[in-house]
Amino acid sequence: MKLDVGLICGESNGLGSQILMRAFEQLSTGEDGIILLHRFSELEEAIEAMKKRQVVAVVEIPDDFDRDFVSALLKQRMGQDFESAILKIHTIPGKETSQLALQILQSITGTISDRMDANPDAGVVEYELVESSTTFRYVDWIVPGIVLMALMTVGLFGVGTTLVYMRRKGLLKRLRTTPLTNAELTFSLLASRGLIMAMQVVVICLYAVWILKADRSHFDWQFFLWTAFSGVVVCSMGTAIASLVKSLEGVEVVTNTLNWVLMFLSGLYFPVFGVPWVVRWIVYISPITYLAEGYRGFYGLSLAPYPRFLNLLVPTLWTIFFLVVTITRFRWSEEV
Amino acid sequence: MFFRDKLTLFFSIGFPFLFLLIFGFVFQDEGSVSPSPYRYAYLVQNGELEVWIPELDKVFKSKGMPVSSVEEGLQKLRGGTLDAFIYLSDSEKRFYGRDGSRDQPYYSAFVEVANKMLSTEDEKFLIAMENVEYRLGEQEVTSLDYTVTGVIAISLLTTGMFSAISIFSVQKKEGTLRRIQVTPVPGSIFVLSMASTRLIVGLFSTFVILFFSRLIFHTNYQIRWILLTITSTSGLISMLGLGTVISFIFNKPVAAQTAGSLIMTVMMFFSGVYFPLDFLPNFLKVLGRALPTYYVALAVRYSVGLEFLSKIGYTTIVLSLATFGILALTFAGYFSFKSEIR
Numbered sequence: 160m161k162l163d164v165g166l167i168c169g170e171s172n173g174l175g176s177q178i179l180m181r182a183f184e185q186l187s188t189g190e191d192g193i194i195l196l197h198r199f200s201e202l203e204e205a206i207e208a209m210k211k212r213q214v215v216a217v218v219e220i221p222d223d224f225d226r227d228f229v230s231a232l233l234k235q236r237m238g239q240d241f242e243s244a245i246l247k248i249h250t251i252p253g254k255e256t257s258q259l260a261l262q263i264l265q266s267i268t269g270t271i272s273d274r275m276d277a278n279p280d281a282g283v284v285e286y287e288l289v290e291s292s293t294t295f296r297y298v299d300w301i302v303p304g305i306v307l308m309a310l311m312t313v314g315l316f317g318v319g320t321t322l323v324y325m326r327r328k329g330l331l332k333r334l335r336t337t338p339l340t341n342a343e344l345t346f347s348l349l350a351s352r353g354l355i356m357a358m359q360v361v362v363i364c365l366y367a368v369w370i371l372k373a374d375r376s377h378f379d380w381q382f383f384l385w386t387a388f389s390g391v392v393v394c395s396m397g398t399a400i401a402s403l404v405k406s407l408e409g410v411e412v413v414t415n416t417l418n419w420v421l422m423f424l425s426g427l428y429f430p431v432f433g434v435p436w437v438v439r440w441i442v443y444i445s446p447i448t449y450l451a452e453g454y455r456g457f458y459g460l461s462l463a464p465y466p467r468f469l470n471l472l473v474p475t476l477w478t479i480f481f482l483v484v485t486i487t488r489f490r491w492s493e494e495v
Numbered sequence: 496m497f498f499r500d501k502l503t504l505f506f507s508i509g510f511p512f513l514f515l516l517i518f519g520f521v522f523q524d525e526g527s528v529s530p531s532p533y534r535y536a537y538l539v540q541n542g543e544l545e546v547w548i549p550e551l552d553k554v555f556k557s558k559g560m561p562v563s564s565v566e567e568g569l570q571k572l573r574g575g576t577l578d579a580f581i582y583l584s585d586s587e588k589r590f591y592g593r594d595g596s597r598d599q600p601y602y603s604a605f606v607e608v609a610n611k612m613l614s615t616e617d618e619k620f621l622i623a624m625e626n627v628e629y630r631l632g633e634q635e636v637t638s639l640d641y642t643v644t645g646v647i648a649i650s651l652l653t654t655g656m657f658s659a660i661s662i663f664s665v666q667k668k669e670g671t672l673r674r675i676q677v678t679p680v681p682g683s684i685f686v687l688s689m690a691s692t693r694l695i696v697g698l699f700s701t702f703v704i705l706f707f708s709r710l711i712f713h714t715n716y717q718i719r720w721i722l723l724t725i726t727s728t729s730g731l732i733s734m735l736g737l738g739t740v741i742s743f744i745f746n747k748p749v750a751a752q753t754a755g756s757l758i759m760t761v762m763m764f765f766s767g768v769y770f771p772l773d774f775l776p777n778f779l780k781v782l783g784r785a786l787p788t789y790y791v792a793l794a795v796r797y798s799v800g801l802e803f804l805s806k807i808g809y810t811t812i813v814l815s816l817a818t819f820g821i822l823a824l825t826f827a828g829y830f831s832f833k834s835e836i837r
Contacts, residue, residue: 162773175622206629210803215773231621243623252628253636253801256773265624266607272620286610288594289572289580295599324749412505416513423517431521433532433556438520459575462599464532464557 161187161195162260165205165217165249168198173225174232175244182267183218193263206249216260217249295460299374302367303454304427307389307447309359311421314393315400315414317352322401323410332492341491349394356390374458381457389450392474395481396446402488421447430462446477506657507696508703511650515704518642518769519712532556533578533602536568540584547583547613554609555579578602579609588613634715640801643708645768647701648792651727652762654697655734656741656755659824662689663742663831664751672831686828690735697731698724705799717800725813726798730791733816736823737787743827762788787816 166183168176186194197214199205205217227244234241248264250257325331334344360383367373400417404410424431424438425447432442442448448463453470455461463470533555539545552558560577562568568580572593582589590613592606630636666672675685701723708714738755745751763769765779766788772780783789790812796802797809804812 179622209629228621235621241621243620245625246622247625247627249627249629252630253638253640254771255638255641256771258638261624261626262607268620268622268624271622286590286592286606288592289569290594294594295602297599300599408502411502412509415505415510419510419513420517423521434521438517462532464534 161193162216162256162263163214164194164196164260164264165208165214166196166198166220167200167202167205167217168220169222173229175225175228176220178228178271179220179246179267182271186263186267194260202249209249209251215250215254215256216264218264219247219249221245221247296374298367298371299377299458300455300460301428302363302371302373302377303451305367306360306363306386306454307425307451308422308427309363310356310386310389310393311418311447313352313356313359314390314397315418316397317355318349318394318397319400319404319414320407320410322348322398323404323407326401326491326493327407329492335491352394353390356386360386377458382454385450385453385457388474389453392446392450392478392481395478395485398485398489399481402485402490405493421445424448426451426462432462432464446474449473503658503661507650507654507693508700510653511646511700511704512707514649515643515646515708516711518646519639519708522639522642533599534560534576535579535581536560536562536571536577537581537583538562538565538568544583544585550612551581551609554612579606581609581613583613634717634800636715636801639708639712640714640716640799641796642769643704643712643714644795644799644801645792646708647704647727647795648730648766648768648788649759649763650700650704651697651730651791652734652759652788654693654700655731655736655820656738656759657752658689658693658696659735659738660742660748660751660755663739663828664745665748667742667831668748682828686824690732690824693735694728694731698727701727719798719800722809723795723798726791726794729813729817729820730794732820732824733787733791734820736820736827739827739831740823743831762786766792768792787819790816 168180183194183196186192187196197208199208199217202217202219205214205219208214209217224244224246227242231241231244246264246268248261250261252258322331331344335341339347364378368375368378396417400410400413404413420441422428424434424441425445426432426442427447432439434442449470449472452461452463452467453474456463456467456470461467534557535551535555537548537551537559538561539548548559555578559581562571562580565582568577568582569591571577572580572591575593578593578599580591582591590606590610592602663672676682705714705716705718709716737758741754741758742751745754765775765783766772766786767783768788772783772789775783793802793804794809794812794816797804
């Protein structure tokens, strides 16, 4: 991600401007660069570009910036009180990218000030990065979420909706008149879904490793065993829905609702353990939350604030519940 | 017929409302740094400094764990059981972060906030930022205000697209279109009446979302009602057209609904309605700007006073959307009816 930021620096070429430009260059070069600078000669032109969404923010280095910066620096070194040099950042309030650019630029000015400070004040916070045994990479964190999204889609729509559709069309009833037993029918349906899930997981894993450069070592036996367990959980969810919801229209509504709610409130794409309790209860009762954190827990990427054993316990309890509902409530034909 | 069709009713009214609630509650807390807690430990040498701990608990969204020594804190940090360790004494304040956590969502933001909070009030920087804000109106704007406009754009998408799929694919399969053709009602009148009812529902859905977002999340808009009505109408017509085209391409109802769901997913994630396009790689930005939902969301934001658009730009957007929708409804609808005559 690179944020397009406009820059107005006029004739400024003093110490302060040079330090700023060097800091901006560091932020904009290379693969890790996070800003892309666009120079403008006039402020109005830059603001128009911001309004037209060509840049997310505009940095204006005023004409008197260098003079004020040098003055502040000298006074600071002499231990005197000083007025900070002002750097103007033009933003659009409420726009996420604009506010993000503001935060990044604010951190630059703080860093510059810290580095130029010859006599660190006791009130200043020393910040130190400690090397850790594990490294968090977002791509490794999100891949389990993508896998679970794929599994969930098959479980809800491929099992739940399909079973109701087959029942509505009388297909299940007709299949039962054949020599196939109920167990064979059930197994074949779930096996076909399992095959689809397996193909999905393989494609996602290959894409993650080759294109997204995810850590290969994460795709080990634990990953695939957990995937099989997750498949069982979501398929049992699908059969339970098919047992409880009789109409085709109703099952579409239920599966779509569950799909979107669980997708966003099970931490598949971003952590949600700190959301308000109005919706946080959904996070904690959803089995998908624990399945996602189960994956991440294997590789030290879990951000869950609860004990790890819950990642196995909660989905297992839900699976037992879904299977009980299926066994007691599933009907092979629509009742007259 | 509309209210008996549960799926269309869901996608027209229930689904957008559901999204409003999910995104509203997840992202409403602008004062918070992150929607997730971070684990931290602390060592405080002076009892008076413990006043910082409740404030740090708020920043990290979790209860801090006291440790007995700096080595213990650093060991836990290195081992990955903590995200940060803070040491406070009379003479120094140290904030230890984890090198391996830098890519964690929002990590750098919360480090920044925690650092600032611990700094003394009279610490001065050589360079100070003056933030100059540009607003379209007088109201205070938050990121949730932007998100709700995305909800409205998706609401128009789901109402229009799935309604058209329901009529031209599902109802067609069930023989409803053929039965209508034996009546004196021309196909064009049928399409017009279908579009009109969806238009009323789409406008109703838009106003319901605005009402509840104001009631629950206190969103703040300077709504230009005429522009909003025009935007919603053209957006809805374009999505009805899109749904008609999908139904024309995919004969089977299940295939059409699946294609519709896929297109909806792509539009939701890649047209900048919920996540800014700037966060995406360049090639996906190009894709996003090619999607109609991007322009619907832009026009909605302009109509509620959040976005800057020239009059020509806005007119081009609404006219283009409406033209596409009318053409698609006309041709695809005509061919859908014609195939029923055979």
